[in-house]
Amino acid sequence: MKGIMRKIVAVVAVIALVLCVINVAPYAASADxxxxxxxxxxxxxxxxxxxxxxxxxxxxxxxxxxxxxxxxxxxxxxxxxxxxxxxxxxxxxxxxxxxxxx
Structure with a gap:
């Protein structure tokens, strides 16, 4: 049970990181x-x-x-x-x- 919860938390963390990068990247790139x-x-x-x-x-x-x-x-x-x-x-x-x- 602990192993499944760790995998779920890891997948959710990766998805959250990807969404943050997608939202922040246009603003960071537009500076140049x-x-x-x-x-x-x-x-x-x-x-x-x-x-x-x-x-x-x-x-x-x-x-x-x-x-x-x-x-x-x-x-x-x-x-x-x-x-x-x-x-x-x-x-x-x-x-x-x-x-x-x-």
Missing amino acids: IAVRVGKTTYMQDDEFTAEIYFPKSYNKVAALDMSLSYDTTKLEIVKVTPGKGLRKARDKQVNGEVFSEN
Whole structure:
């Protein structure tokens, strides 16, 4: 009986730990995410270009360059292409080119 209770307590502890990591991880990772937004005029609409830089600890994606097309009713993503690494974003931030960092 004691062995079964220990196994149940161990399983519950592992599940609680996993749930805590899932809930806390986005907040911890967001400290290193940087966003750079530029604006140019395109015909009658405004065209926004945003580069989102993730920490290098994300193995599959180092960064995304997103081209956004905006009109008065909605913000719509036109394309997503691979971008540069986080180190470049930090260099740009030092030079004043990164406008916001989450």
